[in-house]
Amino acid sequence: MFAGIDLGSRNVKVALMDEKERLSLHKFDTVAFYRQHGRLEDGQLVVDLAGLGLGAIELKSLVSTGYGRQTINLKDAKNIPEIKAHVTGAVYLTGLKDFTLLDLGGQDSKVVKISKGRMMDFETNDRCAASTGRYLENMAAVLDIDMEELSRHYEDPVDLTSTCAIFGETELIGKVVEGYSTAQLAAGVNYTIFKRVKPMLIKLASPTIVFTGGVAQNRALLEIIRQELDVEVIVPENPQYVGSIGCAVTALKEV
């Protein structure tokens, strides 16, 4: 078995792959993962894989990536840069070689241009979480709807101008008071994400966008990107696992 672990800021994603490239995917809350399954040994994180409840696995190799790798090295794992993991995963899952990757995760956004299967250029958000999953969750909570409902609306959006995730909430409440419908408000929230990533997508444009990360489950955003940029948008199955799948693929290839 080959394992890929993506140590995200919100969730730890584990992808297990066997010789026949069959995948099984697992997700853990980051804090709980470190508390329950990890312990430090000489400054390295040792994860009790058996204790994760994934059944009996005979591990051939382990590759990890993610936010955690900056602070903690996973024992016996090969670490690869986050963007590389995502690109590898996206190329593997789509079979495409020329595209722009848009990855919107719990707290990060990344846009990567891939040409002939190679990473050419990339952009990431800086010190701001206003286009990420965390932001969407906060806004959904303000509107008192779930993520499912939030991701349904893209028509007739209210105009939200705040570029800050926290001030954005105040502005949204203001719009609620003004009497806009939930559908319009939800569409407005989805549009703010688009507005934030649009400059990055235009800078690194391709006719095809592969959209990954947890936020890729938002169908409305997908529709907005498709319409506004006139591009093809592809969301692979299980988009939030792309980084961990990239790690598992790397583990398989390098043994």
Place this chain on the structure above:
Amino acid sequence: MEKIGLTTTIPVEVIYAAGMVPVDLNNVFINHHNPQGLVEEAELAGYPRNICSWIKGMYSTVMQNDDIGTVIAVTQGDCSNTHALMETLLLAGVRVIPFAFPFDRDYDLLKLQIEKLMEALGVSWQQVKDAQKRLNKVRQRVWELDRLTWQQNKISGWDNHLYQVSCSDFNGDPELFGQQLDEYLAKVPDMPEIETQIRIGYMGVPPIMDDLYHYLEERGARVVYNETQRQFTMPFNTDDLVEQYRLYSYPYGIFYRLEDVQQQIKLRRLDGIIHYAQSFCYRQIEDMIVRQRLDVPILTLEGDKPNKLDARTRMRLDAFIEMLR
């Protein structure tokens, strides 16, 4: 000897000619045991949060060092924030001498600026030329260090940065600095090779975080060209002082600077460029032009506080190195 503060590189020959000691305020700020404390001190004094940390650091540096009673402030060709820095220093009773690099690199205007500075410090052209000879002796050895950096694999990007950046004021003592330099150069043949495959060029103002070079080397990439720092060493073959500061690219427009960068990309066989931009600096806007004009991969890095690289910046550096591999 009287100390005189500088906000960036100026014709330092004039100061040495006057028998004074130049102090590059940036260097004192960044070498302070708690540079972030200086930034906070300036904020307590009323400096806004969204202003570049270099400016705030320089302000507090002058305030803390009573022996710096005069500051030469570059009011054109560097930072527009220096205007207000100058004004707050004046308010605090510091003597300020403005210096302006003419935008269009006009020879006569530049000469006039240098002469005004000479007048303010009471020195003659002969004295300045003598000082130039004195400094050029040291500069030539720093050029040698730079040459060795890109032609051999022994000198780290940090050492290259450090010796070159010090040429704005020669640490206040050119001969002593030259001696330290010679000691360093004597050790180079015995230094171990730095094993990296990727050759990086660094452009923009010197980084506010000091672990960048080391981090890159740890990951298999090495800075073999420091654009601004190299400019501080006046790497031009001319005896004409005015021409020397006219060839000096940093205070002039981006297009002129890019000519130098383009030449060095070829000469030093660079795989990629890191364009450093300080948070809240107008030079961030120029990144657009840099990206359009240079045809090597570029990573734009933004630095804010004097500190270590943050996790996000490290992630970006990792990805960039991976991309160049």
